[in-house]
Amino acid sequence: MSVATAAPPAAPPTTVRPATRWSQRISARVGTAGLNVAVIALTLAWIVPTLGLLINSFRQGGAFNTSGWWTALAPPFAFTLDSYRAVLGASDLAPSFFNSFMITIPATIIPAAVAAFAAYAFAWMKFWGRDWIFLALVGLLAVPLQLTFIPLLTLAVHFGLNSGNTLPGGLNAGFLAIWIAHTGYGLPFAIYLLANFFRVLPADLFESAEIDGAGPVTVFFRLVLPLSVPALASLIIFQFLWVWNDLLVALIYVGGTPEVAPLTVTLTNLVGSLGQHREYLTAAAFVSMVVPLIVFFTLQRYFVRGILAGSVKG
Amino acid sequence: MEGITALIRLPGLQVDWQTLLTVNLPILVAVIIAVPAALVGYTLGAEFLVKRLPKRSQPSVRPWVWVGPAILIVGLILVYPMVGTIIRSFFDRGGSKFVGLDNFVRMLTDNGVLIALRNNVYWLVLYTGLVLVFGLLLAVLSDRVRYEKPVKSLIFMPMAISFVAMAIIWQFVYYYKDPSEPQTGTLNAILVNIFHGQPITWIQDTRFNNFALILIGVWGATGFAMVILSAALKGIPGELLEAARVDGATELTIFRRIILPLMMPTIVVVGTTMVIFALKAFDVVYVMTAGNYNTDILARRMYSELYNAGNNANASALAVILLLAVVPVLIFNLRQFRAVEARR
Numbered sequence: 001m002s003v004a005t006a007a008p009p010a011a012p013p014t015t016v017r018p019a020t021r022w023s024q025r026i027s028a029r030v031g032t033a034g035l036n037v038a039v040i041a042l043t044l045a046w047i048v049p050t051l052g053l054l055i056n057s058f059r060q061g062g063a064f065n066t067s068g069w070w071t072a073l074a075p076p077f078a079f080t081l082d083s084y085r086a087v088l089g090a091s092d093l094a095p096s097f098f099n100s101f102m103i104t105i106p107a108t109i110i111p112a113a114v115a116a117f118a119a120y121a122f123a124w125m126k127f128w129g130r131d132w133i134f135l136a137l138v139g140l141l142a143v144p145l146q147l148t149f150i151p152l153l154t155l156a157v158h159f160g161l162n163s164g165n166t167l168p169g170g171l172n173a174g175f176l177a178i179w180i181a182h183t184g185y186g187l188p189f190a191i192y193l194l195a196n197f198f199r200v201l202p203a204d205l206f207e208s209a210e211i212d213g214a215g216p217v218t219v220f221f222r223l224v225l226p227l228s229v230p231a232l233a234s235l236i237i238f239q240f241l242w243v244w245n246d247l248l249v250a251l252i253y254v255g256g257t258p259e260v261a262p263l264t265v266t267l268t269n270l271v272g273s274l275g276q277h278r279e280y281l282t283a284a285a286f287v288s289m290v291v292p293l294i295v296f297f298t299l300q301r302y303f304v305r306g307i308l309a310g311s312v313k314g
Numbered sequence: 315m316e317g318i319t320a321l322i323r324l325p326g327l328q329v330d331w332q333t334l335l336t337v338n339l340p341i342l343v344a345v346i347i348a349v350p351a352a353l354v355g356y357t358l359g360a361e362f363l364v365k366r367l368p369k370r371s372q373p374s375v376r377p378w379v380w381v382g383p384a385i386l387i388v389g390l391i392l393v394y395p396m397v398g399t400i401i402r403s404f405f406d407r408g409g410s411k412f413v414g415l416d417n418f419v420r421m422l423t424d425n426g427v428l429i430a431l432r433n434n435v436y437w438l439v440l441y442t443g444l445v446l447v448f449g450l451l452l453a454v455l456s457d458r459v460r461y462e463k464p465v466k467s468l469i470f471m472p473m474a475i476s477f478v479a480m481a482i483i484w485q486f487v488y489y490y491k492d493p494s495e496p497q498t499g500t501l502n503a504i505l506v507n508i509f510h511g512q513p514i515t516w517i518q519d520t521r522f523n524n525f526a527l528i529l530i531g532v533w534g535a536t537g538f539a540m541v542i543l544s545a546a547l548k549g550i551p552g553e554l555l556e557a558a559r560v561d562g563a564t565e566l567t568i569f570r571r572i573i574l575p576l577m578m579p580t581i582v583v584v585g586t587t588m589v590i591f592a593l594k595a596f597d598v599v600y601v602m603t604a605g606n607y608n609t610d611i612l613a614r615r616m617y618s619e620l621y622n623a624g625n626n627a628n629a630s631a632l633a634v635i636l637l638l639a640v641v642p643v644l645i646f647n648l649r650q651f652r653a654v655e656a657r658r
Contacts, residue, residue, distance in 0.1 A: 031565075039455050039465055042448070046533065047468050052486045052500055053479075068498045069486060098334055106345045113350050114383050117357065121380035128374070131652070133385070135644045140392045141590045142640040146617050147633050148395035155394075170337035179345075184391020187384055189587065193542065196583045199654055200549075216376065217361050230545035238473075238538065245476040264476055285479030292474035293467075300463060 057083055057282035064279070083283035087270065093287070095259070096266035100291070102175060103250070103262050104243045107182035112236055114183065115190030120220050122191065123198035124206065134195065141188045149252045152181060156253070163257040174254035181253060182246075186239050197231035198224055233302035241292050263288055353383070396637075403630035417631035427632070430610040434639075436524050437531070437592040437611065444532045445588050446581065449539025453547050454569065456540075466544065470537035481601035484530050488516035520608045527609055530598045535591065539584045546580035547573065582650045589643050593636055612636055 052069040058079040059072050072079070087093070121127070122134050156162060156177045163174025201224065209219050225232070247264040254260040261269075267284045360379040364372055406413045421427050456465045475483070489499030490513055497503040502513040516526040550573060558568050574581075596613040603609045605618065612632055620629040 035455060035458055039452075039459050042452060042455075043465050043468050046536075047471070048500065049483045049487050049533065050471060050475075053483045056486060064486070064498060066498070067496060068500065068503050070500075070503070095334060098338070102338055102342055105342060106349065109346060110349050113353050114387065117353060118381040118384035121377040125377040125380065126373070127377035130377070131648060133381070134651075135648055137388065138586065138647060139637065139640050139644050140388060140396070141587070142594055142637055143392050143396050144594050144596070144613050144616055144633055144636060146596070146613070146620060147399055147629065148392065150620075151395040151398055152391065155390075169341065171341050172338075175338075180387065181391060184387050187388050188392070191384060192587070193583060196579055196651070197545075197549075199651065200579055215361065216380075217357060220357075230548055231542075234541045234545050237541065241473050245474070247476060247478065264478070268478060281478070281482050285475065285482060288476055288479065289471075289474045293471070296467065296470060296474065300467065 053282055053285060057279070057286055059279070061279045083279045084287070086280050087267075087283045087287055093263070093266065096261055096263045097291075099254075099260055100244060100262040100264075102260075103178055103182075103254075104240055106175075106179045107186070107243045108236055108239045110179060111183045111186035111190050111239055112232065115187055115194055115235070116225065116232070117220075118187075119191050119194035119198055120216075120224055122195040123201075124224075125216075134191075137188050138192050141192065145185055145249065148185075149249075153252060163254040163260055172254075172257070172260050174257060174260045178249065178253040181249060182243050185249070186242065190235055190239065193235055194228065194231060197228050201227055229302050233299045237296055237299050240295050244292055244295075245288075356383070396633075399630045399633050402626055403634045405627060407625055407627045409626065413627075417627045418635070421628060421631045421635070426610060427612075427615060429608055430605075430612050430615050433524055433609060433611050434593060434595075437528055437595050438589060440525070440528050441531050441535070441592045441595070442585060442588040444528075445535045445539050446585055448532065448536045449543050449584065450577075450581070452536065452540045453543040454573065457544065457547055466537075466540065469540055472534045473537045475534075477597040477601055480530065480534065480597070484602065488526055490515045490517075517603060518607050523603065523607050523609050527598050527602055530602070531592075531595060534598075535588065539588065542584050543577065543580060546577050550576050579650065579654055582647065586643055586647055590640060593639055 055069040055072050056064045058081070059069070060078055060080055061082060063072070063078075122130060161173045161177040161180075163172060163177070165173035167173050167176060205223055205227075206219060209223060214222070244262075245264065247268060250262050250265050254262070254265075258266075267288055270280070270284065357379065361376075364376050364379060367375060402409060403417055404412060404414060406416075452465070452469055456462045456469075459465065472480070486498075487500045488502075489497070490502060491497050491499070493506070493513055497506050497513055499513075499516075501516060505511045506513055514522060517523050554572060555568060558572055563571070594613045595611055596617065599605055599609055599611050599614050600617070605611070605614045613636065616629045616632040616636070619625045619632065
């Protein structure tokens with residue numbers, strides 16, 4: 001119907017219109033093709049290094065010393081699970097998986113929660129010295145962690161938080177020490193990231209909430225947190241990955257005690273005990289990547305567009 | 315597959331599963347529930363008390379309730395060791411004799427430290443710049459393709475890799491073999507087989523090695539930048555972009571006039587973080603060259619002063635230099651967030 005009514009008056013310019021439409025369509029096609037090529041090329045460039053490792057981890061021991069990983073993609077295919085067998089079979093991997101969770105989950109939740117509260121105050125409350133404290137906090141991002149190890153370890157031992165001790169309730173004290181340490185190390189970035197996301201939330205939202213009589217607690221839980229889901233999701237992913245992949249901090253606080261050692265420590269020891277077998281290291285690398293990737297894939301769906309859609313006028 | 319069964323055959327392991335499952339697991343669950351609950355309880359309780367205060371003093375007390383826990387923990391974990399470091403940087407190696415600026419003078423005239431400073435400048439410029447450019451490019455481009463999620467996951471993958479694994483990955487890329495043998499490193503194989511060039515010792519050759527190392531850093535951090543920038547991009551209301559398209563704006567104009575200005579605060583956050591990461595870069599150089607072949611950087615030198623040479627005074631001076639280098643970035647940030655505040 002609408003086509004029939006629209007067609008007659010459009011008659012004179014028909015000679016011009018298809019031409020512009022064609023050129024537009026072509027340029028759009030070229031644009032789309034260019035876009036796809038760019039995205040795929042960048043992605044390929046990014047995965048080639050990891051792909052090399054992945055393929056080498058399935059090759060016969062030592063094969064990568066004489067030929068490149070890409071040669072394995074041509075027949076005869078000689079893939080093997082030997083390296084994975086050695087890594088998964090020869091060690092106490094299961095308990096260290098558990099220890100990694102035991103360290104990482106609280107060391108992610110605690111800083112994220114503490115940071116969210118602080119970031120809200122830095123973004124939306126006015127108080128004496130706010131900007132300077134915030135700047136000092138960002139500046140603390142630059143503190144080399146290696147430098148804090150000795151004074152903090154001394155402090156931990158002083159308070160009985162060394163990894164040999166058992167706290168009331170049966171918890172190994174090393175866990176508590178490492179949770180607190182990771183919280184401290186993670187807080188500056190967490191607050192910095194969240195405060196900057198909170199700061200750009202539309203001010204009218206806060207004004208209308210205040211007019212409706214909502215206190216800061218209500219505003220924080222009902223407005224700020226739900227509106228910042230993508231930022232919170234990315235923060236949780238980063239903190240999780242940093243702690244999960246951390247070797248240095250774990251070695252310092254719980255490294256000496258096998259029953260609390262996380263995956264990174266166990267894998268490093270394992271590689272040492274299996275001798276200089278680089279092929280085992282290749283498999284170990286992938287074993288340790290499984291959990292971080294699952295976390296990333298799970299949280300990725302929270303990076304959604306349009307959480308703010310409809311909440312802002314015009 | 316024996317490996318998998320060994321993994322499941324739990325009783326065979328010499329580990330106290332009794333403790334893991336009856337003590338640690340309940341504690342883990344308790345911590346997951348109790349910590350947020352305690353924080354919420356603390357906030358509600360404190361708010362209850364603040365409300366009892368005279369109306370006039372409420373706004374000046376309340377913020378401290380909210381930032382209190384963070385300041386307490388950061389004070390203990392970061393400020394306390396840092397104050398000690400700053401003090402030690404003015405004392406001799408034994409820590410008993412005040413030596414003024416001697417440690418700084420000695421460090422800033424040391425040849426190795428000067429090379430490290432030069433390399434940190436390379437890192438500062440190239441690492442920060444490339445991570446921002448690639449991160450922004452990937453966030454914006456992948457937003458427009460249907461396979462956004464797999465692309466972002468693959469770019470992000472290096473973040474899931476510990477630095478031990480990262481070292482192996484890049485050894486396979488940069489490996490050098492004598493020209494008489496087939497090259498097993500990816501980059502040299504491309505160079506020799508496709509471009510018929512001579513293989514390069516990427517890690518040892520001082521013309522290339524710093525850039526080879528920075529490339530590893532860029533590869534690792536781009537996913538991080540992309541995720542944050544992408545979160546900011548998703549926060550731009552779709553209607554805004556739609557309206558601009560209806561008005562006939564080209565995609566480039568939309569990017570320059572709408573997307574870029576709205577993302578600027580986030581770009582500053584990512585840029586600042588990258589500058590600081592570039593200043594305290596450690597992992598890549600530590601595992602790939604241990605600072606040899608003129609690739610040393612400040613944080614690695616500090617580490618070896620502290621743990622290999624046992625020289626607390628030198629290490630402290632280097633740490634203070636690192637902290638001072640951040641000050642200009644902080645001033646830029648102060649301006650930036652005052653501007654954001656003025657606009658609302």
